[in-house]
Amino acid sequence: MSPNVFPAPETVKTTAYTDQKPGTSGLRKPTKVFLESENYTENFIQAIIAAIPGGDDRKGKSLVVGGDGRFYGRQAVDIIIKIAVANGVTNLVIGQSTILSTPALSNLIRKRDPSCLGGIILTASHNPGGPDGDFGIKFNCPNGGPAPDAVTNQIFSISKALTEYRICKELPAIDLDKIGVTEFEVASIGNVRVEIIDSVEDYVNMMKEIFDFGLLKEFLDSFPVVINAMSGVTGPYVQRIFREDLCSCNPQSTFLNTEPLPDFGGHHPDPNLTYAADLVKILKENPELYQFGAAYDGDGDRNMLLGAGGFFVTPSDSLAVLAANLTTIPYFVKTGVKGLARSMPTSAAVDRVGKKLGLNVYEVPTGWKYFGNLMDAGKLSLCGEESFGTGSDHIREKDGIWASLAFLSVLANKKIGVKELMESHWKEFGRNYFLRLDYENVDGEKANKMITDLENKLKTTKPEILTEEIFNAAKGSGAAVVPEKYKIAFTDNFEYTDPVDASVAKGQGLRLVFDNGCGRLVWRLSGTGSSGATVRVYLEKFDGENVVGEALDSLKDFVEISLKLTNLHEVLNVTGPTVIT
Numbered sequence: 001m002s003p004n005v006f007p008a009p010e011t012v013k014t015t016a017y018t019d020q021k022p023g024t025s026g027l028r029k030p031t032k033v034f035l036e037s038e039n040y041t042e043n044f045i046q047a048i049i050a051a052i053p054g055g056d057d058r059k060g061k062s063l064v065v066g067g068d069g070r071f072y073g074r075q076a077v078d079i080i081i082k083i084a085v086a087n088g089v090t091n092l093v094i095g096q097s098t099i100l101s102t103p104a105l106s107n108l109i110r111k112r113d114p115s116c117l118g119g120i121i122l123t124a125s126h127n128p129g130g131p132d133g134d135f136g137i138k139f140n141c142p143n144g145g146p147a148p149d150a151v152t153n154q155i156f157s158i159s160k161a162l163t164e165y166r167i168c169k170e171l172p173a174i175d176l177d178k179i180g181v182t183e184f185e186v187a188s189i190g191n192v193r194v195e196i197i198d199s200v201e202d203y204v205n206m207m208k209e210i211f212d213f214g215l216l217k218e219f220l221d222s223f224p225v226v227i228n229a230m231s232g233v234t235g236p237y238v239q240r241i242f243r244e245d246l247c248s249c250n251p252q253s254t255f256l257n258t259e260p261l262p263d264f265g266g267h268h269p270d271p272n273l274t275y276a277a278d279l280v281k282i283l284k285e286n287p288e289l290y291q292f293g294a295a296y297d298g299d300g301d302r303n304m305l306l307g308a309g310g311f312f313v314t315p316s317d318s319l320a321v322l323a324a325n326l327t328t329i330p331y332f333v334k335t336g337v338k339g340l341a342r343s344m345p346t347s348a349a350v351d352r353v354g355k356k357l358g359l360n361v362y363e364v365p366t367g368w369k370y371f372g373n374l375m376d377a378g379k380l381s382l383c384g385e386e387s388f389g390t391g392s393d394h395i396r397e398k399d400g401i402w403a404s405l406a407f408l409s410v411l412a413n414k415k416i417g418v419k420e421l422m423e424s425h426w427k428e429f430g431r432n433y434f435l436r437l438d439y440e441n442v443d444g445e446k447a448n449k450m451i452t453d454l455e456n457k458l459k460t461t462k463p464e465i466l467t468e469e470i471f472n473a474a475k476g477s478g479a480a481v482v483p484e485k486y487k488i489a490f491t492d493n494f495e496y497t498d499p500v501d502a503s504v505a506k507g508q509g510l511r512l513v514f515d516n517g518c519g520r521l522v523w524r525l526s527g528t529g530s531s532g533a534t535v536r537v538y539l540e541k542f543d544g545e546n547v548v549g550e551a552l553d554s555l556k557d558f559v560e561i562s563l564k565l566t567n568l569h570e571v572l573n574v575t576g577p578t579v580i581t
């Protein structure tokens with residue numbers, strides 16, 4: 001064998017795990033599980049690659065790899081290279097220092113190579129990282145989107161039956177920090193090419209095509225912003241797009257936590273009012289100075305948007321406002337607006353815009369993977385989730401930085417501030433007051449039982465009795481109740497049939513929907529946690545007249561209704577939610 005030819009793959013015996021089931025968005029577990037369970041990563045990577053078409057179909061086609069820079073990412077990339085090559089993948093494209101935001105990776109899958117096999121994202125997204133935090137692995141398909149249920153089910157069933165994996169233990173050392181190409185030959189596989197690419201460049205170029213950077217820059221010259229990358233993957237993107245370009249002429253604009261850290265500085269990289277409280281504080285303390293604030297999660301697909309003084313824009317509302325103003329963005333002028341969509345728990349604010357504009361608004365289950373088919377079929381341009389996810393068909397993932405550039409484009413176009421924009425939107429469309437209450441890390445069995453009991457109750461209780469119970473709970477809250485408004489339209493466990501491939505997703509969340517579009521309550525269990533359970537309660541109430549109140553006031557009675565129907569505090573042994581948004 002010539003010195004440049006590396007040995008053929010080895011087959012290693014392994015024992016299958018039964019718990020490698022991808023959740024709402026990939027496999028997420030405590031980092032310790034990956035570190036301490038023998039072959040845990042190897043098995044799952046082998047299962048992913050086995051789910052990709054094999055043989056010559058893998059040769060010469062690229063697999064994109066990157067992540068949010070969290071602890072254990074580098075070791076995982078090393079394992080991916082060795083297992084992918086051993087399974088006949090001969091072209092790997094990897095973000096420098098393993099960094100690629102989830103949206104940037106989605107873009108690379110779509111743009112780098114028309115026959116791309118997909119990508120592997122190393123992230124547990126908004127979950128904390130580090131040896132005591134979480135790690136995660138997610139597979140994205142050749143369309144750039146998260147693997148749909150059919151693919152994740154296949155990966156899961158392969159993982160449960162795995163008896164061996166293939167690996168090339170000896171490959172040349174690849175400097176993951178250095179941009180460049182390494183080529184070598186592996187016996188029985190052939191020529192292999194590993195490319196380390198700039199993590200940011202392709203993404204920045206895409207943003208420049210989508211938005212009017214000239215307009216944004218001019219606007220931001222006199223519109224100071226604060227942006228918090230939360231020590232996650234967006235740091236280098238914020239640096240290049242905001243600090244060095246759009247805000248370069250505004251020394252007042254401020255950028256926080258722009259260095260990606262393996263443990264996110266010990267924080268929870270989740271951009272909400274609780275975990276990004278530092279951003280809220282800065283805006284509150286400097287109401288005359290900062291006009292806009294944004295924060296992103298660990299892997300850069302979520303965004304939280306704030307206005308001067310800490311004015312909070314709910315993700316459901318930002319989706320609706322964008323929908324109403326899409327033509328301020330050059331990309332949509334070019335592509336046209338094909339349709340809108342939201343996840344089921346997201347408020348119906350966007351539905352009102354869709355109705356006015358004559359656009360279809362699709363309602364899909366929680367999780368970005370459900371938007372992909374609609375986009376691929378040309379039915380969908382803009383979509384969002386109440387969980388700080390907003391995006392469009394420019395890629396197949398939600399996109400935090402894109403969302404803030406889109407929102408800023410609307411402001412720049414109208415030359416107004418965040419609060420003014422929201423209030424004028426509500427005056428035109430009415431307001432869907434919205435709250436989400438999260439009860440994190442509660443006992444799994446109890447949470448499951450609570451949901452099952454509630455489902456049975458909603459199914460079996462006579463409507464008049466349920467109405468009475470709801471009315472009494474609402475009255476007890478002290479909120480002004482208009483009982484006739486609270487007539488129940490229906491209750492169910494949300495089920496979705498994909499309009500494109502007719503696949504069905506069942507059990508996606510309990511709904512209690514009131515008549516006349518005046519509001520609803522939704523309960524579901526999170527599918528992204530790594531231990532215990534998280535119960536999410538979503539409350540929504542429409543008000544066409546009083547549009548400038550506080551969500552907590554407006555929804556006081558719904559909070560009480562939810563507590564009474566579930567007995568949540570008693571059953572879960574908690575005194576209140578851990579996060580309110």
Ligand code: VG1
Binds near residue numbers: 302
């Ligand atoms: C949560 C959100 C969901 C989002 C998912 C992944 O899922 O509710 O809307 O798509 O996280 O987001 P769950 O099952 O915990 O409610 V990300 O940024 O963590 O990939």
Ligand code: CO
Binds near residue numbers: 102297
């Ligand atoms: Co994320």
